Amino acid sequence: MKINITLLILLLVCSLSVKAQSTKEEYRIISIEDLIAQADSLHGEKVEIVGLVAHLCGVDGKKMKLKSPGGALVKIVPKSEKEAFDSSLKKQVVCVKGVLEITRIEKAYVDKMEKEGTLLCHIDHSACKDKPWVNNKIETGADVEIVKKYIAKLRKMMAESGKDYINSVCICADKVEPLNP
Secondary structure, eight states, X not given: OHHHHHHHHHHHHHHHHHHHHHTSOOOEEOOHHHHHHTHHHHTTOEEEEEEEEEEEOTTTXXXXXXXXXXXXXXXXXXXXXXXXOOGGGTTOEEEEEEEEEEEEEEHHHHHHHHHHTOOBOTTTSSBOXXXXXXXXXXXXXXXXXXXXXXXXXXXXXXHHHTSSEEEEEEEEEEEEEEOOO
């Protein structure tokens, strides 16, 4: 009986130890270019990337664009919708750890945005939230040319991929750390 209790305690300790080790967060370290190229197979996985904060949304700070040395771009959003990125991250080299998500931008969506003349966010291709900027472009008539160029860019990306959609690659960030001194 004493041996059974000892074995039971050892088994419990071992299972807790294994559980503690398996819950340790491990992220796959990958370049932005490889992340984009392998996005379909990495969807939902924990990844770690490094890049330059090329843009931080001025409206609410909830989106940023991370750029690789080669010019590839990926969208970063905070894990929680209540969080926002600190504006001090602008133009900083950062390490981002988080979960990869993919949103498909379908041809039908692009057609609809073109027909409506919607100014799109250059981070994730959704309707731009910066109302003062949007209103200014509409008032000056610049919106038509901006929409035309942006839609052409999206169509070109689709043509180059040979698909009627493009993937918008995004990382829901668990952690963003500046690497600059």
